Amino acid sequence: MNTKIEVLQQRVPVFKKAGKVNQAWKTIKRYRALLLMILPGMIYLIINNYLPMFGVVIAFKDINYRKGIFGSEWTGLKNFEFLFKTSDAWVITRNTILYNGFFILINLALAVAVAILLNEMRNRFLSRFYQSVILLPYLISMVIVAYLGLAMLNVENGFLNRHILPLLGLDPISWYTEPKYWPFILTIVNVWKQVGYLCIIFLAAIVGIDNEYYEAAMLDGANKWQQIRKITIPLLTPIITIMAILSIGRIFYSDFGLFYQVPLNSGILQPTTDVIDTYVYRSLITLGDVGMSSAAGFYQSVVGLVLVLISNLIIRRKSPDQALF
Amino acid sequence: MKSNYLNQYLVNLIFILLACASIFPFVLLIMASFTDQKVIINSGYSLFPEDFSLDAYKYLLKSFSSIMHAYGLTVIITVVGTVLGLAISTMLAYPLSRNDMPLRKVLSFLVLFTLLFNGGLVPTYLMYTEYFHIKNTIWALILPGLLTNGFYILLVRSFFSTSIPAAIIESAYIDGAAEFKIFYRIVLPLSMPILATIGLMLGISYWNDWFNGLIYVTNSDLFSIQNLLNRMINDIQFIQSNSSFVSAQQAESIPSESVRMAIAVIGIIPILVAYPFFQKFFVKGLTLGAVKG
Numbered sequence: 171m172n173t174k175i176e177v178l179q180q181r182v183p184v185f186k187k188a189g190k191v192n193q194a195w196k197t198i199k200r201y202r203a204l205l206l207m208i209l210p211g212m213i214y215l216i217i218n219n220y221l222p223m224f225g226v227v228i229a230f231k232d233i234n235y236r237k238g239i240f241g242s243e244w245t246g247l248k249n250f251e252f253l254f255k256t257s258d259a260w261v262i263t264r265n266t267i268l269y270n271g272f273f274i275l276i277n278l279a280l281a282v283a284v285a286i287l288l289n290e291m292r293n294r295f296l297s298r299f300y301q302s303v304i305l306l307p308y309l310i311s312m313v314i315v316a317y318l319g320l321a322m323l324n325v326e327n328g329f330l331n332r333h334i335l336p337l338l339g340l341d342p343i344s345w346y347t348e349p350k351y352w353p354f355i356l357t358i359v360n361v362w363k364q365v366g367y368l369c370i371i372f373l374a375a376i377v378g379i380d381n382e383y384y385e386a387a388m389l390d391g392a393n394k395w396q397q398i399r400k401i402t403i404p405l406l407t408p409i410i411t412i413m414a415i416l417s418i419g420r421i422f423y424s425d426f427g428l429f430y431q432v433p434l435n436s437g438i439l440q441p442t443t444d445v446i447d448t449y450v451y452r453s454l455i456t457l458g459d460v461g462m463s464s465a466a467g468f469y470q471s472v473v474g475l476v477l478v479l480i481s482n483l484i485i486r487r488k489s490p491d492q493a494l495f
Numbered sequence: 496m497k498s499n500y501l502n503q504y505l506v507n508l509i510f511i512l513l514a515c516a517s518i519f520p521f522v523l524l525i526m527a528s529f530t531d532q533k534v535i536i537n538s539g540y541s542l543f544p545e546d547f548s549l550d551a552y553k554y555l556l557k558s559f560s561s562i563m564h565a566y567g568l569t570v571i572i573t574v575v576g577t578v579l580g581l582a583i584s585t586m587l588a589y590p591l592s593r594n595d596m597p598l599r600k601v602l603s604f605l606v607l608f609t610l611l612f613n614g615g616l617v618p619t620y621l622m623y624t625e626y627f628h629i630k631n632t633i634w635a636l637i638l639p640g641l642l643t644n645g646f647y648i649l650l651v652r653s654f655f656s657t658s659i660p661a662a663i664i665e666s667a668y669i670d671g672a673a674e675f676k677i678f679y680r681i682v683l684p685l686s687m688p689i690l691a692t693i694g695l696m697l698g699i700s701y702w703n704d705w706f707n708g709l710i711y712v713t714n715s716d717l718f719s720i721q722n723l724l725n726r727m728i729n730d731i732q733f734i735q736s737n738s739s740f741v742s743a744q745q746a747e748s749i750p751s752e753s754v755r756m757a758i759a760v761i762g763i764i765p766i767l768v769a770y771p772f773f774q775k776f777f778v779k780g781l782t783l784g785a786v787k788g
Contacts, residue, residue: 197597203674204590208602211587214642217627218619219609225618239621287509290501296510302774303514306521309766311703313724317759318520320728321527321540327752329523332539366517370778394501426706434728450616455710460617467615475612495607 229468233460249465258449262466266424266445269353273360274417278410280361281368286398288369289376301373304366312427315359319432323355349442352433356443359432360425368413375409376402408489415488419481422446422474446470521763528552528757535752551757562723562758569719572636573701580641580697581690584648589678591648592655593664603652609645620710635711636719640704647693654689655682691776702765720762727755 198205225239232245253259284304291297307315322329323345331342345351383401392400424445433443446466453463486493500506523540528551530544538545555562590596591603613619619639629635642648659682667677683690708722718726 201590201597204593204596207586207675207678208590211583211642211648212602212605214583215605215609215645217622218639218642219613219645221622222614222618223612225614225622228618228621233621235625239618239625284513287501287506290506291510292500292503296507300510300514301778302770304517305774305777306770307517309699309703309770310763311705311721313705313721313728314759314763316728317724317756318524321523321756322520324540327535327539329540333541362517431705431725431728447616451710454617454620460621464615464617467617471612471615478611495604 226464226468226471228460229464233464245461249461250469253462253465253469258444259466259469261441262444262446262449265442266447267421269356269429269445270417270421270424272357273364274414274421276357276361277364277368278414278417280365282372282403282406282410284365284369285372285376286402288373289402290394301366301370305370306366307363308367310363312425312431315363315427316431316434319355319359320434346434346436347438349439352439352442356428356432360428363428371413372406372409375406379405411488412485415481415485419478420474422470422477424448426451524756525760528753528760530753532751532753548753551751551753554751554754555757555761562720562761564716565718565720565723566761568633568636568717569702569721572633572719573698576637576640576701577694577697579637581694584642584693585651585683585686585690586678587642588648588651589655589682592652592659594656594661603649606645606648616710623711630711631714631717633717636704636707636717637701639707639711640700644696647696651686651689651693654686658689659685688776688779691773692779695773695776699766720758724755724759724762727758731755 228239228242229249230244230246231239231242232248233239234242237243288297288301291300320328323331325331325342325344325346328345330345335342343351345355379402383405384397387397387401424447426447429443429445429448430451433439436443446469450463450467450470453459453466457463482493482495522542526542526544527535527540529547529549530541531546531548531550534544534546534548587606591599591606593599596602623635623639624630627634627638629638663681663685664677667681668674672680703721704719705721705725708717708719709725712718712722715723715726
C-alpha cells in the first residue's frame with residue numbers, strides 16, 4: 171500500500187499557491203479517465219438519492235402539480251399538525267418500534283443459536299446442505315411469501331384451518347380479519363425469512379474463532395455447553411452488539427414487503443399491521459394525500475437519521491473498525 | 496479423548512426439523528399447483544393431495560402468451576439491470592479505491608451518505624413521475640433499483656483496494672496502458688469473485704422486485720412476473736371483500752387457485768434451479784458484507 175501512495179504521489183504535483191488553477195487543471199487532465207468513470211454513478215446517485223433528499227421540503231408545502239414541487243405554496247407545519255392530530259401517528263410509530271425491536275431480539279437470538287448448532291455438525295456436507303435449505307426463504311420475493319401465507323392461512327381451505335386446527339380440536343379461524351393474530355404471524359414469517367441469512371454471518375464469525383481456546387478448555391475438562399457459554403458466546407458478543415446497534419439504528423424503517431404483502435394489504439388488519447412505511451405508501455399511492463404521506467416520510471427520515479448517527483457514535487466508541495464513518 | 500461435538504443425532508434432528516419448516520410452505524405451494532381446483536376447494540391445501548392433476552400447467556400453456564410476456568420482461572429487466580448496475584457500481588468503486596484519486600474521501604462520503612439518509616418514498620416518487628416521467632415505461636422497472644445499495648459500492652471498493660496489488664496497476668500505467676484499459680483488462684479479471692457476488696445480489700433483487708412495478712406501473716403490458724402475481728392476489732382480496740359488487744364475469748376472469756400457485760412456482764423456479772450453483776458466491780457475499788459492514 172505504502173509504495174503505491176509514494177509512487178503515485180510523486181506524479182501528483184503538490185499544489186502551490188501560484189498557478190493553483192493550472193495545477194488543478196493538470197490534476198484533472200491526469201485523472202480525466204478516472205473522473206469519467208465515476209461520472210455515471212455519481213450522476214445516478216445525485217438523481218436517485220440526493221435530489222429526493224432536498225425533496226423532503228414537500229412535507230412543508232401544499233403540493234400543487236401545476237405549480238411544480240418547488241413552486242407550490244409553503245404551509246409551514248400544517249401537514250404535521252394533521253398527521254399528529256390523528257391517532258395514526260401513534261399507532262404506526264408504536265407498531266414500527268415494537269415489531270422491529272422484537273424482530274431484532276428474536277432474530278439475533280435464534281440466528282446465533284442456529285449458527286452455533288451448524289458449527290457443531292461434524293459432517294461438513296450435511297452442514298452445508300442444511301445451511302442452504304434454511305437460507306432458501308431469504309431468496310424468495312415477498313409476493314411469493316404472500317402466496318405461501320395464503321396457502322397456510324386461507325379461511326376455507328388453508329392448511330392450518332383444514333388440517334392443523336381440526337387435529338387440535340379447534341374451530342377454523344378467519345386469519346385475515348382478526349388483527350390480534352398478526353403480531354405472531356408476522357414475527358414467524360420474519361424469522362422464517364431472515365434467520366437463515368443472519369446465521370450465515372454468525373457462522374462465519376464462529377468459524378474464525380481460534381481452535382486453541384476450545385482445546386485448552388477441553389484439557390481443563392469443560393463440557394460442550396460450558397465451552398459454548400464461556401468461549402463462543404463471549405467471542406461473538408462484539409459482532410452481536412454491532413449487528414444489534416446497526417439494526418436499532420434502522421428501527422424506524424420496516425420491511426415494507428412483510429407488512430404490505432403478507433397481510434394482503436387488508437384494511438381490517440391495520441391496527442396491528444400498519445407501520446410507517448405502509449402508511450406512507452397508502453397515503454401517497456392509494457389515497458393520493460401527498461401532504462400527509464410526505465409528513466410521515468419526513469418524520470421517518472429525520473428520526474431515522476438521528477438513530478443511525480447515534481448508533482454509529484456508539485459503535486465508534488466500542489469498535490472503530492466497524493463504524494460506518 | 497472425548498469427542499468435542501454435541502450429540503450428532505440430536506443436532507441432525509434439530510436441523511431436519513428446521514429444514515422441514517423452511518421448505519414446508521414451498522412443498523405445499525408446489526403440491527397445490529399439481530392439484531385439481533375442485534380438490535383444493537373441497538379438501539383444502541394438502542401435502543398429499545387426493546388427486547394429481549396437470550390442469551393448472553395446461554391452462555398456463557394455453558394462456559402462454561400473457562404469462563410468457565411477463566416472464567420475458569422479467570428476464571430482460573433482470574439482465575439489463577444487473578449488467579448496467581454492475582458496470583456503474585464497479586466504475587464508481589474503482590477510482591474510489593485508488594489512493595491517488597483526488598477528492599477520494601469526499602466522493603466516498605457522498606456514496607456513504609446515501610446509506611444514512613434518504614428522502615423517502617414521496618419525493619422519490621414525485622421526482623420520477625413528475626420530472627422524469629418514468630411512469631408506465633420499462634425504465635420504471637430498471638432505474639430506481641440500479642444501485643440498490645450504496646453498500647455494494649463500498650464493498651467493491653474495499654475489494655479493489657485490498658486484493659489488487661497497487662504495483663500491478665502502477666507498472667501497467669508505466670507501460671503506457673490507459674486507465675480504462677487497466678480497469679477492464681487487469682482490475683476486472685482479477686475481481687471475478689466480488690463481481691459474481693454483487694451481480695448475483697443485483698440479479699436476485701431485480702428478479703424479486705415488485706415494489707417499483709407496484710408504484711410506477713399500472714399498464715399490465717409492463718407487469719413483471721412478480722407484479723402479475725401481486726395483481727392476482729390483490730384481485731382475489733378485492734373480490735372476497737366486495738363479493739356483492741363484483742360481477743360473475745369479473746370473478747370468472749380470476750385464475751383458479753391451482754393456476755395461481757402454478758404461476759408462483761414458475762416465478763421461483765429460476766431461483767431454485769440456479770441456487771445450488773450460486774450458493775457459494777451468495778454465502779461469500781453475505782459474510783463479506785457483514786465483516787466489512
